[in-house]
Amino acid sequence: MIEVAGLSKTYGDFAAVRDLSFRVRPGEVLGLVGPNGAGKTTTLRCIAGIIPPTSGSVRIAEHDLAKDPLGAKRALAFFPDEPRLFEYLTVSQHLAFVARIYGVDDHEAVARPLLEEFEIADKAHELPGKLSRGMKQKLAIACGLLHSPKVLFLDEPLTGLDPLGIRRMKNSIVQRAHAGAAIVLSSHLLHLLEEVCTHVLILKSGVKIADGTLADVAARFSNGESGVSLEEVFIRATGGSEQ
Amino acid sequence: MSSVAGALLFLKVTSLRNALVSRLTRLKEPKYLIGAVVGVLYLYGFVFRRVTMNPRPGRPGLPLQPFTPDQLPTVVTLGALALMIFVVMYWVLPRSRAALAFSEAEIAFLFPAPIRRRTLIHFRWINTQLRILFTALVLTLVSANWPFVPGNAATRAFGWWLIFSTLDLHAVGSSFAITRLVERGLSSLRRRLLACAIGVAIVTAAVVGASHSFRAPLPEELAGFGAVTSYVASLFSAGALGWLLLPAKWIVGPLLAYDLASFLAALGPALLVYVLHYVWVLRAEVSFEEASIAKAEKRAVRRNSIRQGNFRFGQRERKEQRAPFDLARVRRPELAFLWKNLLSAASYLRPRVALVAAAVIVIVSFALRRPDFEVFRRIVAMMAMIGAGYTIVFGPLLARQDLRQDLPNTDILKTYPLQGWQIVLGEMLTPIAIITGLLWLMLLTAALTVQPPPGFPIASQTFAAIAVGVLLPFLSAIQVVVMNTAAVLFPAWIQIGMDRGSGIDVFGQRILFLAALLLAMLAGLLPGTIAAAATFLATQWAVGTTVAEGLGVGAAIVVLSVELGLAIAWLGKAYERFDLSAELRP
Numbered sequence: 001m002i003e004v005a006g007l008s009k010t011y012g013d014f015a016a017v018r019d020l021s022f023r024v025r026p027g028e029v030l031g032l033v034g035p036n037g038a039g040k041t042t043t044l045r046c047i048a049g050i051i052p053p054t055s056g057s058v059r060i061a062e063h064d065l066a067k068d069p070l071g072a073k074r075a076l077a078f079f080p081d082e083p084r085l086f087e088y089l090t091v092s093q094h095l096a097f098v099a100r101i102y103g104v105d106d107h108e109a110v111a112r113p114l115l116e117e118f119e120i121a122d123k124a125h126e127l128p129g130k131l132s133r134g135m136k137q138k139l140a141i142a143c144g145l146l147h148s149p150k151v152l153f154l155d156e157p158l159t160g161l162d163p164l165g166i167r168r169m170k171n172s173i174v175q176r177a178h179a180g181a182a183i184v185l186s187s188h189l190l191h192l193l194e195e196v197c198t199h200v201l202i203l204k205s206g207v208k209i210a211d212g213t214l215a216d217v218a219a220r221f222s223n224g225e226s227g228v229s230l231e232e233v234f235i236r237a238t239g240g241s242e243q
Numbered sequence: 244m245s246s247v248a249g250a251l252l253f254l255k256v257t258s259l260r261n262a263l264v265s266r267l268t269r270l271k272e273p274k275y276l277i278g279a280v281v282g283v284l285y286l287y288g289f290v291f292r293r294v295t296m297n298p299r300p301g302r303p304g305l306p307l308q309p310f311t312p313d314q315l316p317t318v319v320t321l322g323a324l325a326l327m328i329f330v331v332m333y334w335v336l337p338r339s340r341a342a343l344a345f346s347e348a349e350i351a352f353l354f355p356a357p358i359r360r361r362t363l364i365h366f367r368w369i370n371t372q373l374r375i376l377f378t379a380l381v382l383t384l385v386s387a388n389w390p391f392v393p394g395n396a397a398t399r400a401f402g403w404w405l406i407f408s409t410l411d412l413h414a415v416g417s418s419f420a421i422t423r424l425v426e427r428g429l430s431s432l433r434r435r436l437l438a439c440a441i442g443v444a445i446v447t448a449a450v451v452g453a454s455h456s457f458r459a460p461l462p463e464e465l466a467g468f469g470a471v472t473s474y475v476a477s478l479f480s481a482g483a484l485g486w487l488l489l490p491a492k493w494i495v496g497p498l499l500a501y502d503l504a505s506f507l508a509a510l511g512p513a514l515l516v517y518v519l520h521y522v523w524v525l526r527a528e529v530s531f532e533e534a535s536i537a538k539a540e541k542r543a544v545r546r547n548s549i550r551q552g553n554f555r556f557g558q559r560e561r562k563e564q565r566a567p568f569d570l571a572r573v574r575r576p577e578l579a580f581l582w583k584n585l586l587s588a589a590s591y592l593r594p595r596v597a598l599v600a601a602a603v604i605v606i607v608s609f610a611l612r613r614p615d616f617e618v619f620r621r622i623v624a625m626m627a628m629i630g631a632g633y634t635i636v637f638g639p640l641l642a643r644q645d646l647r648q649d650l651p652n653t654d655i656l657k658t659y660p661l662q663g664w665q666i667v668l669g670e671m672l673t674p675i676a677i678i679t680g681l682l683w684l685m686l687l688t689a690a691l692t693v694q695p696p697p698g699f700p701i702a703s704q705t706f707a708a709i710a711v712g713v714l715l716p717f718l719s720a721i722q723v724v725v726m727n728t729a730a731v732l733f734p735a736w737i738q739i740g741m742d743r744g745s746g747i748d749v750f751g752q753r754i755l756f757l758a759a760l761l762l763a764m765l766a767g768l769l770p771g772t773i774a775a776a777a778t779f780l781a782t783q784w785a786v787g788t789t790v791a792e793g794l795g796v797g798a799a800i801v802v803l804s805v806e807l808g809l810a811i812a813w814l815g816k817a818y819e820r821f822d823l824s825a826e827l828r829p
């Protein structure tokens with residue numbers, strides 16, 4: 001579903017991501033972890049088609065992102081860490097606009113359960129300025145899910161959500177993976193990754209340190225110990241600090 | 244110096260030094276270096292040189308002549324009166340509770356810290372001094388040639404500094420006093436009424452007390468600006484009114500001192516007033532912390548809002564707007580952008596409002612054709628043409644409901660399954676529609692109210708109006724394309740959704756950028772103009788003037804359409820390659 005091969009992104013002399021390759025199949029949730037500045041957000045932006053990679057290839061739902069960007073983008077949804085909303089569109093107008101862009105017919109029938117799932121149905125006529133940070137996040141998520149994407153990219157998806165929102169978000173991720181979506185999420189919240197991810201990829205200074213199932217990665221850095229937490233694995237793999 | 248004061252001073256000095264170093268370091272980049280050179284040259288050529296050079300012989304001077312020492316009391320009185328207007332406003336105009344200007348970071352670090360209230364006030368005083376010193380410096384330069392501000396640069400600089408510093412302290416002191424009154428149960432309305440009543444009572448008492456010197460003006464005292472000002476000054480120079488103005492006169496004294504001796508004489512009383520203000524502020528036992536936090540938050544919201552390209556902050560709170568048209572009925576995604584961006588524009592910028600306006604223009608214009616409305620018709624015609632000129636020049640700068648507004652949302656826009664040209668075209672439709680709509684309305688007004696020159700048949704006038712009307716959308720589109728090209732290619736050079744930046748290098752960049760924009764627009768219109776002129780000249784002899792004009796317009800439309808199509812396709816590709824993080828990487 002998601003195939004990344006030899007992905008690199010450089011800014012002048014600075015390499016944000018170097019020769020990154022990985023694959024996420026339907027039903028898998030890949031957790032992207034790494035210290036600050038490791039290249040997680042740059043990676044997500046490259047594979048979501050937001051910024052062009054310097055080299056390498058990305059395939060989304062069998063579409064080559066470079067050759068068929070529209071086909072790839074119809075299959076994906078990207079959720080930035082900060083909800084990016086149009087300040088002058090109400091909640092329902094956001095959904096109407098996104099539905100038109102993605103060609104979702106009868107979007108109201110699709111949007112209603114989403115709004116109810118994220119508990120913002122009663123805010124349909126509110127502008128983003130009237131919404132709390134968490135509600136904005138929920139609206140951004142609802143907009144992203146409106147076209148039923150097969151591939152989801154989430155950058156720090158729990159930021160700003162209340163405990164109930166966090167639980168719903170986690171359930172939503174797991175449910176969509178069970179429904180066949182391929183998901184990549186970037187987060188510093190390692191307990192989130194342990195709960196929802198089937199696989200993990202550790203980045204440091206733009207380079208892949210390790211990837212695989214949680215058990216595989218844990219085994220690699222456990223030094224023979226049993227029950228090593230992802231936090232401990234992360235610290236051992238990266239040194240626990242910015243590069 | 245206490246450790247706290249030392250720490251605060253360290254904070255200010257280090258911040259200032261780092262800001263300066265940061266500005267100087269970025270001069271390594273050519274775009275900032277070029278900007279700095281242009282900015283310095285502009286300021287030198289158009290500001291410093293102009294205000295510091297001596298008036299040339301024979302150069303038309305300012306209408307006011309330099310005053311003589313015997314006119315000093317008049318000038319001082321008038322200056323004091325101006326100062327008193329500000330003072331009265333501080334007490335009468337609506338004010339928030341006592342709040343000192345701190346940044347959010349300063350509040351986060353300093354308010355919970357073991358720092359005395361007095362130290363915080365001093366810190367705030369240092370903060371404002373930087374701003375005041377800069378203002379005083381600018382005014383010192385600007386007022387160099389003002390005949391009623393004598394003295395040299397040093398006395399002028401000190402004089403301006405003293406005035407602004409005292410006003411600043413008075414603003415703080417009055418806000419403290421008003422807050423105390425509010426805390427004691429005095430409502431805002433009552434406070435203002437009380438302030439007005441006290442003011443009226445003082446002035447009345449002063450006038451009554453000075454009734455022996457209060458007299459109606461003589462005819463010669465109303466002959467000209469100078470005579471009137473002398474009469475007004477004489478009223479406020481004698482008796483109780485004179486005493487009332489005394490503190491304000493002392494404050495403006497150093498600025499208006501005629502020579503060193505009068506400056507030194509004015510210095511003592513002025514500093515006395517300043518020190519009294521300082522003591523007043525320091526001794527006021529009013530809580531300013533809560534209001535300061537609210538003020539800092541408001542400033543932070545405003546700053547973030549401006550950084551996101553929203554310059555409408557502070558205006559009325561946004562409300563849900565009625566959709567400009569039924570989105571469900573359009574299939575093209577580009578029109579969804581038009582729909583979205585029209586929602587961000589003022590609610591009167593809608594097709595139906597334009598239709599109503601057109602109907603009103605037609606009715607009023609026909610009514611103005613009556614001979615007794617001739618004057619009004621001419622005024623309306625002139626206003627329409629001036630308005631059209633302003634719209635052509637400033638419309639593309641003000642109508643920013645396009646990529647300039649939406650570039651911060653690039654992360655989302657670029658995940659849409661659309662070609663780059665579709666996003667670019669869709670984003671640009673709204674400003675094009677707004678500018679064209681406004682221009683059409685003004686053209687309609689002008690066409691119906693401008694009196695054609697003798698021998699210019701009505702048919703020709705109608706044809707000319709239609710031809711211009713047809714060309715206007717293309718003109719607007721060229722302008723908007725240039726603006727959006729600049730936003731995509733040089734996002735760090737213009738104000739989009741990012742930090743607006745500051746400094747002489749950024750100032751110089753803006754000058755360069757505006758000049759380049761103007762050139763680009765002219766270059767964009769050139770092929771169409773050449774095509775129109777060539778077609779007209781080539782066909783006029785064969786088909787006659789009117790038909791040749793039509794052909795010329797047609798040729799211009801074809802050329803401009805091709806040009807726009809190519810430009811949008813190219814810009815779409817550029818947008819697909821656009822990487823905001825790379826553009827703004829320091």
